[in-house]
Amino acid sequence: MSEFVMQTQDLVKRYGKAETGRLAVDRVSMSVRRGEVYGFLGPNGAGKTTTLRMALGLIRPTSGSATVLGLPAGRPEVTARVGALIEGPGFYPYLSGRDNLRTMARYRGLPDSVVDAALERVDLADRGDDRFKAYSLGMKQRLGVASALMGDPDVIVLDEPTNGLDPAGMADMRALIVDLARGGQTVLLSSHLLAEVEEICDRVGVIAGGRLLVESTVAELRGGRRLRVTGSPVDRVLATAMRIAGEEAVHLEGQSVLLDVPADRTPEVVRALVADGADLHEVVISERTLEEVFFEMTDSSPTDRLHAQAPTLENVR
Numbered sequence: 292m293s294e295f296v297m298q299t300q301d302l303v304k305r306y307g308k309a310e311t312g313r314l315a316v317d318r319v320s321m322s323v324r325r326g327e328v329y330g331f332l333g334p335n336g337a338g339k340t341t342t343l344r345m346a347l348g349l350i351r352p353t354s355g356s357a358t359v360l361g362l363p364a365g366r367p368e369v370t371a372r373v374g375a376l377i378e379g380p381g382f383y384p385y386l387s388g389r390d391n392l393r394t395m396a397r398y399r400g401l402p403d404s405v406v407d408a409a410l411e412r413v414d415l416a417d418r419g420d421d422r423f424k425a426y427s428l429g430m431k432q433r434l435g436v437a438s439a440l441m442g443d444p445d446v447i448v449l450d451e452p453t454n455g456l457d458p459a460g461m462a463d464m465r466a467l468i469v470d471l472a473r474g475g476q477t478v479l480l481s482s483h484l485l486a487e488v489e490e491i492c493d494r495v496g497v498i499a500g501g502r503l504l505v506e507s508t509v510a511e512l513r514g515g516r517r518l519r520v521t522g523s524p525v526d527r528v529l530a531t532a533m534r535i536a537g538e539e540a541v542h543l544e545g546q547s548v549l550l551d552v553p554a555d556r557t558p559e560v561v562r563a564l565v566a567d568g569a570d571l572h573e574v575v576i577s578e579r580t581l582e583e584v585f586f587e588m589t590d591s592s593p594t595d596r597l598h599a600q601a602p603t604l605e606n607v608r
């Protein structure tokens with residue numbers, strides 16, 4: 292059994308004319324491992340939905356390929372083992388939640404018994420007989436997830452499942468996703484919310500402008516710990532830091548110099564700074580947040596960071 296449940300190789304999607312059409316996805320190769328929660332992270336319009344639709348065989352790639360559970364995307368035997376919630380399924384407003392799911396289950400050749408299990412799973416069992424149109428947004432989202440869970444699929448693909456939910460609804464949805472992975476199912480979650488991905492995902496793929504910028508564990512992406520040094524004169528601290536850690540690993544934030552070095556190099560850094568004549572006011576070892584990593588990766592300035600309101604990728608581009 293392969294370690295990977297979903298892989299794409301150089302997936303490309305160009306909407307419209309061959310030469311001049313919009314390049315929505317540009318050579319994306321990603322791999323989702325069995326049993327993990329994979330966060331597919333990117334700002335609006337990055338190409339997340341288009342990539343997922345190709346990976347599920349819902350639209351044809353311009354070039355490249357995708358395999359799910361070792362088979363080409365879109366094959367019927369694969370489709371039966373993948374549950375997906377992409378851009379909200381079309382529910383009938385005048386049918387109850389339960390009848391909506393029954394209709395879908397029958398269409399997919401599943402027994403009625405999967406419906407109650409799925410409603411139970413998303414905590415909608417006692418509201419299953421209410422009409423869909425009377426559901427709150429959170430309930431509608433949960434019913435969408437229930438539709439993806441019917442038949443106990445191996446892989447669950449959820450496109451922005453917390454969109455439009457209030458904080459409590461988001462927390463419930465995250466808890467459900469973590470629970471699914473604990474039960475052995477693989478979850479591929481697309482999101483533009485950094486904090487959400489950081490909280491619940493094992494690995495993440497970051498997409499922007501149709502390109503996959505990076506794919507790694509959240510811990511690897513953060514690069515472990517970093518050192519924050521505040522001292523004077525700042526330009527001397529900066530020069531020494533760059534000499535010790537290399538230019539790439541040094542960032543200036545206000546009056547502080549940030550160094551991406553392993554924590555055990557702290558004494559060496561402090562010795563060098565003092566030897567170079569810097570006055571040290573503060574040396575702190577801190578964990579980087581995913582948000583910090585993204586701002587650096589996309590080269591936005593500290594001023595942009597000050598104006599960033601919510602930790603979403605919208606602020607990054």
Ligand SMILES: Nc1ncnc2c1ncn2[C@@H]1O[C@H](COP(=O)(O)OP(=O)(O)OP(=O)(O)O)[C@@H](O)[C@H]1O
Pocket residue numbers: 306307313314315333334335336337338339340341342483
């Ligand atoms: N059917 C289509 N025809 C033409 N262009 C499209 C189509 N679907 C998507 N696009 C364009 O492709 C690009 C990627 O869109 P996509 O929906 O995949 O991004 P996304 O990351 O899922 O964004 P969002 O979070 O806003 O859904 C966007 O520029 C979008 O306008």
